[in-house]
Amino acid sequence: xxxxxETRSLTKVFGVNGNAVHALRGIDLVVARGEFVxxxxxxGSGKSTLMAILGCLDSPSAGGYSLDGQPVEGLSGSALAxxxxxxxxxxxxxxxxxxxxTVARNxxxxxxxxxxxxxxxxxRALALLEKVGIPEKxxxxxxxxxxxxxxxxxxxxxxxxxxxxxxxxxxxxxxxxKTGAEVLGLFQELHRQGHTVVLVTHDxxxxxxxxxRIELYDGLVRLPEAKAA
Amino acid sequence: xxxxxxxxQRVAEAxxxxxxxxxxxxxxxxxxxxxxxxxxxxFSISDSNQRRSDERWRKLGGIxxxxxxxxxxxxxxxxxxxxxxxxxxxxxxxxxxEALNSKAVHATSVQRFAxxxxxxxxxxxERQVSGIGGDxxxxxxxxxxQGRAFSMTELAAGAPVCLLGAEAASVFFPSGDAVGQTMRxxxxxxxxxxxxxxxxxxxxxxxxxxxxxxxxIVAVPSALVAARMQGDRYERVDRMTFKIPELNLMEGFARxxxxxxxxxxxxxxxxxxxxxxxxxxxxxSQGQVYNLIFMLSGILSLVGGGMVNVNIxxxxxxxxxxxxxxxxxxxASSLEVFKAFMTEAVLLTSLGSxxxxxxxxxFSKGICVFLDIPLFLAPGSFFAAFFVASAFGVVFAxxxxxxxxxxxxxxxxxxx
Ligand SMILES: Nc1ncnc2c1ncn2[C@@H]1O[C@H](COP(=O)(O)OP(=O)(O)O)[C@@H](O)[C@H]1O
Ligand SMILES: [Mg+2]
Numbered sequence: 323x324x325x326x327x328e329t330r331s332l333t334k335v336f337g338v339n340g341n342a343v344h345a346l347r348g349i350d351l352v353v354a355r356g357e358f359v360x361x362x363x364x365x366g367s368g369k370s371t372l373m374a375i376l377g378c379l380d381s382p383s384a385g386g387y388s389l390d391g392q393p394v395e396g397l398s399g400s401a402l403a404x405x406x407x408x409x410x411x412x413x414x415x416x417x418x419x420x421x422x423x424t425v426a427r428n429x430x431x432x433x434x435x436x437x438x439x440x441x442x443x444x445x446r447a448l449a450l451l452e453k454v455g456i457p458e459k460x461x462x463x464x465x466x467x468x469x470x471x472x473x474x475x476x477x478x479x480x481x482x483x484x485x486x487x488x489x490x491x492x493x494x495x496x497x498x499x500k501t502g503a504e505v506l507g508l509f510q511e512l513h514r515q516g517h518t519v520v521l522v523t524h525d526x527x528x529x530x531x532x533x534x535r536i537e538l539y540d541g542l543v544r545l546p547e548a549k550a551a
Numbered sequence: 552x553x554x555x556x557x558x559x560q561r562v563a564e565a566x567x568x569x570x571x572x573x574x575x576x577x578x579x580x581x582x583x584x585x586x587x588x589x590x591x592x593x594f595s596i597s598d599s600n601q602r603r604s605d606e607r608w609r610k611l612g613g614i615x616x617x618x619x620x621x622x623x624x625x626x627x628x629x630x631x632x633x634x635x636x637x638x639x640x641x642x643x644x645x646x647x648x649e650a651l652n653s654k655a656v657h658a659t660s661v662q663r664f665a666x667x668x669x670x671x672x673x674x675x676x677e678r679q680v681s682g683i684g685g686d687x688x689x690x691x692x693x694x695x696x697q698g699r700a701f702s703m704t705e706l707a708a709g710a711p712v713c714l715l716g717a718e719a720a721s722v723f724f725p726s727g728d729a730v731g732q733t734m735r736x737x738x739x740x741x742x743x744x745x746x747x748x749x750x751x752x753x754x755x756x757x758x759x760x761x762x763x764x765x766x767x768i769v770a771v772p773s774a775l776v777a778a779r780m781q782g783d784r785y786e787r788v789d790r791m792t793f794k795i796p797e798l799n800l801m802e803g804f805a806r807x808x809x810x811x812x813x814x815x816x817x818x819x820x821x822x823x824x825x826x827x828x829x830x831x832x833x834x835x836s837q838g839q840v841y842n843l844i845f846m847l848s849g850i851l852s853l854v855g856g857g858m859v860n861v862n863i864x865x866x867x868x869x870x871x872x873x874x875x876x877x878x879x880x881x882x883a884s885s886l887e888v889f890k891a892f893m894t895e896a897v898l899l900t901s902l903g904s905x906x907x908x909x910x911x912x913x914f915s916k917g918i919c920v921f922l923d924i925p926l927f928l929a930p931g932s933f934f935a936a937f938f939v940a941s942a943f944g945v946v947f948a949x950x951x952x953x954x955x956x957x958x959x960x961x962x963x964x965x966x967x
Contacts, residue, residue, distance in 0.1 A: 374961045379880055379964070380960070380961040380962075400885075400886060403879065403883060403884035403885075403887070404882065404884070406880060407881065407882020412881075418873075420571075420874060431881055435878075435881065435882040435887060436882065482881075
């Protein structure tokens with residue numbers, strides 16, 4: 323069975339010649355189905371850049387990436403949109419919910435883009451909200467919710483089309499530690515149910531809960547041996 | 552197509568979007584509304600005015616006419632021998648003119664003026680008398696209301712018959728029984744065979760009738776004037792009129808007629824040819840200038856509204872682009888985002904335009920009431936206003952989508 327994530331010498335350069343920033347310098351990463359990976363590293367080490375590429379939100383400057391066995395390089399914009407829609411669930415630090423759409427509609431949106439009919443969308447959105455523990459908030463606006471609740475909405479939305487991969491870039495970064503722990507518990511639960519999760523965190527305690535820990539440093543994966551040396 | 556239920560679904564989504572962003576949407580629609588209203592208002596006021604002047608021309612007998620009148624045949628103040636010997640405009644000229652191009656000329660009329668003492672049992676006045684010939688009545692906007700018009704034989708023979716304008720009829724026969732009565736024209740009797748319908752045209756409501764003088768007409772066959780009143784065997788006329796419905800034949804006819812008359816008149820250019828249609832074309836192009844001015848002012852206010860719109864859009868641009876980023880992040884392709892924006896924009900501008908049309912009609916009605924002219928709304932104005940405003944609305948609304956579509960989802964999400 324193929325890996326969910328497989329990258330070969332991924333690099334990402336921002337800017338042009340004079341003040342180019344080499345955010346990623348050659349990442350080789352394989353994540354198998356059902357893994358729970360914690361991505362750690364100092365600020366500016368390239369974690370978010372890598373996550374964006376893994377989520378097909380951005381494209382690498384060079385190198386290869388296969389998601390769920392499918393190479394993504396050279397795919398058209400709409401093909402990438404389809405992958406983001408069907409295969410990836412992305413959870414952001416700042417939630418990125420549509421502020422004027424109700425909670426239920428936020429969760430429904432990925433299904434809308436997948437062409438799911440109205441009634442089924444509504445039912446599935448309610449089931450997902452149930453699953454993340456806030457079914458009573460369906461009719462609310464994001465602004466009426468606490469940070470932890472908003473992040474639950476974002477997770478429900480990420481799960482909407484049953485993605486092969488859940489990506490979360492510092493999902494607890496904006497939350498207090500108690501709520502953060504609850505949200506993290508949700509990710510653990512999802513992992514137990516069989517989801518493949520890659521999660522960026524600064525918190526070593528959180529990282530310890532993950533099945534595997536990958537450390538980025540200056541755009542490269544820091545190998546355990548190098549750390550020991 | 553990944554959308555199921557495609558169109559209805561998209562419209563429903565757009566409607567939801569509009570409701571979710573009510574403030575922004577309302578302002579946007581308002582901008583369109585004001586623009587449409589001002590374009591439509593400008594157009595319909597100019598149209599109403601145009602319509603007004605068309606109506607006047609119709610009552611004067613239409614614009615498809617060419618008038619020929621004797622010019623004051625003077626050069627350097629004195630009359631040349633040739634001019635004195637010349638006979639002026641004659642009945643024969645009209646006949647020759649008509650024969651010149653029977654395809655272009657659909658009707659011809661002549662008019663000869665005289666002054667005479669007119670007497671009936673009720674009045675005794677000196678008035679101008681019009682000797683008429685040919686198709687004078689339709690060419691000059693007169694309609695017989697009571698009695699009948701002159702017959703061909705009466706016209707040819709110069710029979711002692713007359714037609715009265717509404718005013719003349721009421722002066723000479725106040726009891727309204729003019730038809731069949733006899734009145735004296737100078738020293739011979741004429742029989743009234745018909746009375747014209749009253750001609751009324753007011754530039755504004757409440758103003759005096761601008762065509763009152765035309766109701767004063769006393770018309771007799773021009774041959775009668777020539778034979779009995781002036782003893783003019785050359786049958787000179789004071790005006791001839793040709794009806795030329797095909798306006799593009801008018802110019803050529805005018806040229807040919809000018810050279811014909813010059814030949815008939817011993818190489819003297821002693822007539823004036825007045826191409827009414829050309830005059831009207833000029834007026835119409837003036838009308839178009841007004842239209843253009845109104846259109847420009849409409850467009851200016853659209854641009855003004857558009858600026859407000861752009862400001863609103865720019866103020867919320869980063870927010871909107873980020874929203875587009877969110878949508879793209881969860882699986883919308885830029886094409887889908889674009890379609891959604893398009894639908895929303897079209898829906899919004901349609902709503903705004905409809906409101907604007909209502910507002911514009913009210914606005915023009917108000918101005919027309921103020922100007923005392925009847926309101927006339929041309930369908931073309933609706934389309935123009937609708938189209939111009941919608942184009943603006945769509946362009947302004949699509950800006951964020953276009954902006955975002957050029958970014959990767961990540962860039963759009965981080966857009967400042
Ligand atoms: N859009 C961008 N344009 C220019 N530089 C960027 C951009 N995004 C990230 N960078 C740079 O790339 C490097 C890695 O950033 P990032 O992936 O956000 O790190 P992390 O998430 O680990 O803090 C940083 O030096 C950052 O300044
Ligand atoms: Mg980061």
